[in-house]
Amino acid sequence: xxxxxxxxxxxxxxxxxxxxxxxxxxxxxxxxxxxxxxxxxxxxxxxxxxxxxxxxxxxxxxxxxxxxxxxxxxxxxxxxxxxx
Numbered sequence: 001x002x003x004x005x006x007x008x009x010x011x012x013x014x015x016x017x018x019x020x021x022x023x024x025x026x027x028x029x030x031x032x033x034x035x036x037x038x039x040x041x042x043x044x045x046x047x048x049x050x051x052x053x054x055x056x057x058x059x060x061x062x063x064x065x066x067x068x069x070x071x072x073x074x075x076x077x078x079x080x081x082x083x084x
Contacts, residue, residue, distance in 0.1 A: 001026050003030065003031060005031050005033045006033070010028050010033075011027065012024050012026045012058060013058045024058050024059035025039055025057075025058065027039065027057030027059070032057050039055055039057050039059050040057065041055075041056070046076065047072050051064050052064035052065070052069060052073065053069050054069040054072035
């Protein structure tokens with residue numbers, strides 16, 4: 001699937017739960033678009049929640065202290081510092 005916003009190839013996470021496969025929303029690694037509106041980061045939504053965890057465009061939640069939530073928090077800090 002191609003991203004409707006930037007044209008990059010989109011991906012989705014899936015898991016086999018033994019009786020079938022559950023697929024998450026398609027998400028774009030380039031612009032952050034997601035077919036799940038609550039995970040769409042393409043319009044500048046802050047992925048970090050008040051507890052320090054973070055969502056991604058693929059429908060995953062990264063708990064506080066995980067390497068991904070740390071990466072999102074650092075990216076937010078660098079973005080805020082560069083705008084100052």
